[in-house]
Amino acid sequence: MAQKVLIKGNEAIGEAAIMAGCRHFFGYPITPQNEVAEYISKRMPEAGGCFLQAESELAAINMVYGAAGAGARVMTSSSSPGISLMQEGISYIAASELPCLIVNVMRGGPGLGGIQPSQADYFQATKGGGHGDYRLVVLAPSTIQEMIDLIVEGFDIADQYRNPVMILADGMLGQMMEPVVLEPKKRIERQLPAKDWATTGCDGSRPRNVINSLFMIPEQLEQRNLILIDKYKRIEQNEVQYQSIDIEGSDVVLVAYGTMARIARTVAKKAKELGISVGILRPITLWPFPYDAVAAIGDMPNVKAVFSIEMSAGQMVEDIKLGINGKKPVYFYGRTGGMIPSPNEILDYICDVLEVR
Amino acid sequence: MSIIFERPRSLTDKPFHYCPGCTHGLVHRLVAEVIDELDIQANTIGVEPVGCAVSAHDYFDIDMQEAAHGRAPAVATGIKRVWPDKVVFTYQGDGDLASIGMAEIVHAAARGERITTIFINNAIFGMTGGQMAPTSLLGQVTTTSPHGRDAGSAGYPIRVSELLATLQGAAYVARVSVHDVKNIARAKRSIKKAFTTQIEDKGFSIVEVLSTCPINWGMTPADSLKWLQDNMIPYYPLGELKVDGEGVINR
Amino acid sequence: MTHEVIMAGFGGQGVMSIGQLLTHAGMEVGLNVSWYPSYGPEMRGGTAFCHVIVSDEFIGSPLVTSPTDLIIMNRPSLDKFEQTAASGASVFVNSSLIDREVKRDDIKAYYIPANDIANRLGNVRVANMVMFGAFLACTGIAPVDVVELCFKEMLGPSKAHMIDVNRKALREGMKLVDK
Numbered sequence: 001m002a003q004k005v006l007i008k009g010n011e012a013i014g015e016a017a018i019m020a021g022c023r024h025f026f027g028y029p030i031t032p033q034n035e036v037a038e039y040i041s042k043r044m045p046e047a048g049g050c051f052l053q054a055e056s057e058l059a060a061i062n063m064v065y066g067a068a069g070a071g072a073r074v075m076t077s078s079s080s081p082g083i084s085l086m087q088e089g090i091s092y093i094a095a096s097e098l099p100c101l102i103v104n105v106m107r108g109g110p111g112l113g114g115i116q117p118s119q120a121d122y123f124q125a126t127k128g129g130g131h132g133d134y135r136l137v138v139l140a141p142s143t144i145q146e147m148i149d150l151i152v153e154g155f156d157i158a159d160q161y162r163n164p165v166m167i168l169a170d171g172m173l174g175q176m177m178e179p180v181v182l183e184p185k186k187r188i189e190r191q192l193p194a195k196d197w198a199t200t201g202c203d204g205s206r207p208r209n210v211i212n213s214l215f216m217i218p219e220q221l222e223q224r225n226l227i228l229i230d231k232y233k234r235i236e237q238n239e240v241q242y243q244s245i246d247i248e249g250s251d252v253v254l255v256a257y258g259t260m261a262r263i264a265r266t267v268a269k270k271a272k273e274l275g276i277s278v279g280i281l282r283p284i285t286l287w288p289f290p291y292d293a294v295a296a297i298g299d300m301p302n303v304k305a306v307f308s309i310e311m312s313a314g315q316m317v318e319d320i321k322l323g324i325n326g327k328k329p330v331y332f333y334g335r336t337g338g339m340i341p342s343p344n345e346i347l348d349y350i351c352d353v354l355e356v357r
Numbered sequence: 358m359s360i361i362f363e364r365p366r367s368l369t370d371k372p373f374h375y376c377p378g379c380t381h382g383l384v385h386r387l388v389a390e391v392i393d394e395l396d397i398q399a400n401t402i403g404v405e406p407v408g409c410a411v412s413a414h415d416y417f418d419i420d421m422q423e424a425a426h427g428r429a430p431a432v433a434t435g436i437k438r439v440w441p442d443k444v445v446f447t448y449q450g451d452g453d454l455a456s457i458g459m460a461e462i463v464h465a466a467a468r469g470e471r472i473t474t475i476f477i478n479n480a481i482f483g484m485t486g487g488q489m490a491p492t493s494l495l496g497q498v499t500t501t502s503p504h505g506r507d508a509g510s511a512g513y514p515i516r517v518s519e520l521l522a523t524l525q526g527a528a529y530v531a532r533v534s535v536h537d538v539k540n541i542a543r544a545k546r547s548i549k550k551a552f553t554t555q556i557e558d559k560g561f562s563i564v565e566v567l568s569t570c571p572i573n574w575g576m577t578p579a580d581s582l583k584w585l586q587d588n589m590i591p592y593y594p595l596g597e598l599k600v601d602g603e604g605v606i607n608r
Numbered sequence: 609m610t611h612e613v614i615m616a617g618f619g620g621q622g623v624m625s626i627g628q629l630l631t632h633a634g635m636e637v638g639l640n641v642s643w644y645p646s647y648g649p650e651m652r653g654g655t656a657f658c659h660v661i662v663s664d665e666f667i668g669s670p671l672v673t674s675p676t677d678l679i680i681m682n683r684p685s686l687d688k689f690e691q692t693a694a695s696g697a698s699v700f701v702n703s704s705l706i707d708r709e710v711k712r713d714d715i716k717a718y719y720i721p722a723n724d725i726a727n728r729l730g731n732v733r734v735a736n737m738v739m740f741g742a743f744l745a746c747t748g749i750a751p752v753d754v755v756e757l758c759f760k761e762m763l764g765p766s767k768a769h770m771i772d773v774n775r776k777a778l779r780e781g782m783k784l785v786d787k
Contacts, residue, residue, distance in 0.1 A: 006631055024439060050439075052438060062461070063432070063434050065435060067435035072439040074439075089428070092425050115647070172670065176643060176670050177631060199420035203399035208414075211423060262667075340671055342669075344673070
């Protein structure tokens with residue numbers, strides 16, 4: 001096995017991108033993800049690539065659009081308010097079916113908010129964010145090693161489906177350090193189509209390429225939408241990822257992603273000492289959401305209750321309720337504004353609900 | 358029998374949709390002729406704006422990308438950083454470039470981005486129906502300045518070329534007009550110089566083209582050309598402001 | 609075995625560095641480790657702290673809410689974190705700068721005159737290593753030679769001249785604690 005190194009989450013994002021063959025990065029400073037751009041500004045020239053600090057997030061996402069349209073593996077990184085600014089461009093990228101990777105190291109909102117970790121951009125990431133009917137593939141790593149794996153895979157998913165992919169991390173994952181092996185664990189073999197649609201200059205040997213999302217005729221625009229909808233269905237069928245931990249026979253199931261899934265592991269350990277068996281369902285893809293895995297919990301006789309634990313006012317819980325479809329009580333525990341729920345307060349809430357102690 | 362006039366190779370055979378008397382078609386043709394003469398059709402990637410030229414890809418027979426409103430210089434930057442040896446240009450109007458896209462054009466110029474911008478200044482928002490633009494003249498009546506542009510409330514028209522010429526990264530800056538044959542010929546020479554500036558890796562280049570919008574100005578095409586000459590040129594003087602990175606007054 | 613450590617002090621006192629050093633050394637001896645810093649305005653001269661977990665079990669939350677060990681470099685940090693310590697925790701107090709004793713009687717305090725020792729060694733900036741030495745002697749998380757290899761690597765060639773004084777500081781700190 002390759003040697004382990006200690007690396008900060010944000011720096012791992014940069015190294016993983018280079019590992020994945022990304023050679024173009026456009027971004028704008030915002031805490032708590034600044035180490036991504038700082039790291040890439042140093043590493044990208046060594047790898048023969050282009051790092052450019054844009055004048056704004058608006059410019060950055062449109063540079064990504066240009067570079068993606070020109071056929072490059074390209075990414076940007078930002079944090080919540082900056083991602084809000086990018087939404088128009090992300091809608092254009094999705095509409096034009098351009099592959100790219102967008103990293104959101106989430107911080108507390110709304111508004112200017114704060115700089116501490118949050119998961120309050122779940123709706124924005126998974127339900128559209130910008131205008132129009134479109135979807136991002138949203139990947140939620142829970143460890144730095146997994147962040148590396150998902151960034152490498154994310155670029156491949158983007159290329160395979162010609163669709164933007166978002167890595168939804170948070171300030172804790174960006175700022176923390178843990179040991180990693182700097183190589184992707186497993187690379188699923190994917191058939192990546194040739195980028196014969198890219199703007200490379202047309203010498204007449206192929207039809208002209210135009211990257212465009214303007215369709216003034218409703219019939220044509222609807223056709224475009226139908227093509228996108230069909231693609232999103234394929235992604236929903238093929239790309240759902242989640243992790244189940246000790247769900248079989250458990251008294252309660254915690255559903256949590258990213259940083260909160262780590263905290264759920266600690267909760268489960270502490271709960272065991274109290275005689276409560278806690279299973280964990282950890283969605284890795286937030287879109288497509290693992291509705292089937294959630295629905296299966298609804299049919300498990302032992303499970304008394306399902307909990308969504310989030311650093312938000314309750315966002316993913318809506319998808320969990322859709323998946324459970326009324327078959328089990330679904331509870332929510334969350335903190336907002338950059339507060340991170342402690343394992344003990346979550347455990348207290350679970351005990352209150354179960355009326356134990 | 359010899360052919361003395363034909364469509365440039367870099368234009369498709371699709372008829373322009375532009376309004377009668379609009380100068381967009383004319384400027385499209387000049388850009389296409391320059392692309393032909395420099396023999397760069399296979400090497401050129403265009404970026405179209407949001408505005409009347411939003412469907413310029415119907416006319417330019419080259420690879421193109423549509424940009425969000427104002428962001429064409431950022432999109433062009435992305436393309437150019439992927440293909441530094443290709444020729445990349447943006448084609449933008451005054452609402453797109455001087456209003457919503459002011460940050461992108463200023464920073465592309467400041468970086469000395471190796472792109473060329475064709476900037477159509479017709480002192481009005483055309484596509485959305487004749488609203489006031491940052492370049493609308495004082496007193497000019499538009500649908501959002503029904504009593505004429507008032508400096509007290511709407512401020513003053515922006516001279517984009519003069520502004521960009523102050524930036525070190527801008528290597529070629531010129532303002533031209535297309536209100537008569539002599540000026541059309543000069544405009545083409547400037548557009549060619551702008552593309553050459555990019556090809557020779559000298560920096561950012563822009564040609565501001567004073568243009569007409571007869572429909573939204575509420576004039577005949579002929580009156581529009583005269584209005585441009587009498588009203589726009591005094592405020593927006595013609596000439597080269599910068600050549601090869603050096604400031605010049607060449608008017 | 610799990611140590612959940614908070615290291616805290618003024619920005620510039622090197623608490624982030626000794627946190628990373630512990631994380632690195634823990635990794636080298638095959639333990640699971642995580643490091644999570646305070647970030648933002650605190651970095652600019654306020655109270656800086658980091659959370660380090662070193663464990664032979666899987667690390668869930670990297671956040672330390674009831675530390676088993678505290679390394680406290682200044683008074684505001686003692687005031688902030690004393691109450692959070694787990695019962696039975698070890699608290700390493702930089703007595704050169706902190707003018708009070710630990711109030712709780714269910715935690716074990718070690719008073720280390722770290723700045724005085726560092727000054728005696730000729731560089732006040734290694735006060736953090738004196739504290740770390742005491743912590744290391746007490747916990748025995750990693751052998752001292754592993755720790756020395758780690759800080760050599762962390763200092764890198766540009767700060768190679770700092771290796772010797774850091775080594776001395778580490779060993780002075782270790783001497784102070786009689787395990």
